[in-house]
Amino acid sequence: MVETVRTESSPAPPTAARDLADVMSTELRLTPDQTARVRSVLNGTLKESNTAKEKLPAQSPQLMAELKRINISSQKELRTVIGPEKFKLLQTRGVQQKIAANMQQKQ
Numbered sequence: 001m002v003e004t005v006r007t008e009s010s011p012a013p014p015t016a017a018r019d020l021a022d023v024m025s026t027e028l029r030l031t032p033d034q035t036a037r038v039r040s041v042l043n044g045t046l047k048e049s050n051t052a053k054e055k056l057p058a059q060s061p062q063l064m065a066e067l068k069r070i071n072i073s074s075q076k077e078l079r080t081v082i083g084p085e086k087f088k089l090l091q092t093r094g095v096q097q098k099i100a101a102n103m104q105q106k107q
Helices: 017-030 030-057 061-082 084-088 093-106
Strands: none
Touching: 017 030, 017 084, 017 093, 030 061, 061 084, 084 093
C-alpha cells in the first residue's frame, strides 16, 4: 500500500469533484438537478485549479492569487445553483465538518 501526502499545491484527484458533489447533495438535500449542476461547477473548478497548479510555481503568490480567484468564482456559481439559503448552510462550521469527515472517508 502506498500512502500519498497531498499538499495545497498538489493536483486534486479526478474523482474529488464527483465525491464532493455527492456529499454536498446528501448534507444539503439537493435535488438531482442541483446535484448535477454542482458536479459540473466542481469539475470546472477542479480542472482550473489543477491547471493553475501545473503552470505556476508551488506556494507562489501567483498560484495563491489564482486559486483564490478560482475559489471566489466557484462559490458564486454554487450560490446560484443551490440558492442563498442552502449556500449559507454550506458555509456553517457544522456542515463543513460533516462534509470534511465524509470526504476523508472516501479517500
